[in-house]
Amino acid sequence: MAEPDSGRRGGTLAMPPADVRPPKMGELVARRLRRMIVDGELKDGDFLPHESTLLEHFGVSRPTLREAVRVLEAEGLIELRRGSRTGARVTVPGPEVVARPAALQLQLGRANLADVYVARSAIEPTAARLLALNSEADHRGLEESLEEVRACLADDAERFAAATARFHLRLVELSGNQTLALMAGMVHEIILRQTQSSVRTREAEASTASGAAHDDPQVNYRRAVRAYEKLVQLVRAGKADEAERFWRRHLEVADELVLAGHQATRVIDVLD
Template identity: 30%
Template sequence: MTTPHSFEPAVPVHTYQRIVDQIEQAIISGEIPVGSQLSSERDLMVQFGVSRPTVREALRILQSMGLLESRPGTRGGPVVLAPSSKTLSRSLRALVGTDALDVAALVEYRVVLEGTTSRLAAVRHNEEQLGRMQAAIEQMERDAEANADTFAAADIEFHEAIWEASGNEMLRLTGEAVSGVLRGIIQRDVENEQHDNQLKLESAAIDRRLFEAIAEREASLASQIARRAVADRFGLLIESDVDRQALAALAE
């Protein structure tokens, strides 16, 4: 006796999507190396047996995915790009914008990520990375009461140096992506924050303590400072009492 199974209806796939899937898989597998060029549109039309509009739609989607880039003045097809945090950032922004992913989940992930990267950076950092962190901190302290834009740039540089010093490329990429999305949200929802000098001074002081813990290779302390800082900064984006309690527990 056969067992019934719940299948989903078969959905026709557009021809351009089949082209996207094949090229994407070839890039991911390394069959098409990063930095190389695809064939011209005319050659792709012949290879896939499709029209020019179909090829162009497939290439447009691959470019929107961050896998390809057209470069004016070059002969041949678009260039294959290395994976980057920008692609992930676009996906996360889309998920948040459509309520498929809530802000609380992003903040919780950022708490875990910063705590982990700071812990690893305390163990793995080299002198060049430590120098980048120190320069960024000093820039933040100089600009806390003067220039909001350069202060923000130095703050980003400080955290990027930590992600790099963690020695974990996955954490670095996701750190850049999640950080970018949260910055966009907080700038939209808390527009006056960038003008509050006291908040910038407090942020610089926290990052100074984090830097010192990393420099002294105090991994547990660095992780604790980082988790608490993220929870305090971004917790105001969370509306649910339960989610706020969960964030507090995660930050401990």
């Protein structure tokens, strides 16, 4: 005798999971507005159309539209302006929107500087390879960043450190790979802070009056500039494989110098 159909198929209930639900209308409106921003129909600095226009366009209620606006505001895609020019203004976020929560996650996860520099060593050599295959304009962009580093060579340690950190970040940005650039942006502030700290420490050691021998920090700075110059030459020559290998070797040496004695330093101690 056949058993009555209990709605089971293969031992599982033939019904959708309990956590699956159709999106709310406010979410659908937010999705459409988000797509308009991504596609450039709404640009950075533009104001959204007047509320009455949006209500008519989407055919939704005022609470639904305001829910959509709140979603986009929480994502940092629009800001509500008050005063002489009121309304919802489009604000296209930069990498810092991701960098801040990423840095917080690293702090909460008790990540140390060794973690961060290993990540950079995984990102930048690949970026160097991609950049070598790119256009003349991208190559020129890296050369301009090198000029900024050269200009700071005789300046104070912190300005030089900031210029070198920008060179590393610019290298990845010019590679054309948006994902790598986003990842590099996430660790940029940490790298910058640590580089500045390391440079300041070495300058202080070099200026001590103890009579002990110290390495001249300028020697290391000039070595860094020569490495940057070599990378620019390889990139301009389109030598992708050589650029990747050279930059990987450079980072191994440079990271050892910058991280000496600080590998276990926690990210939170650098950013505080």
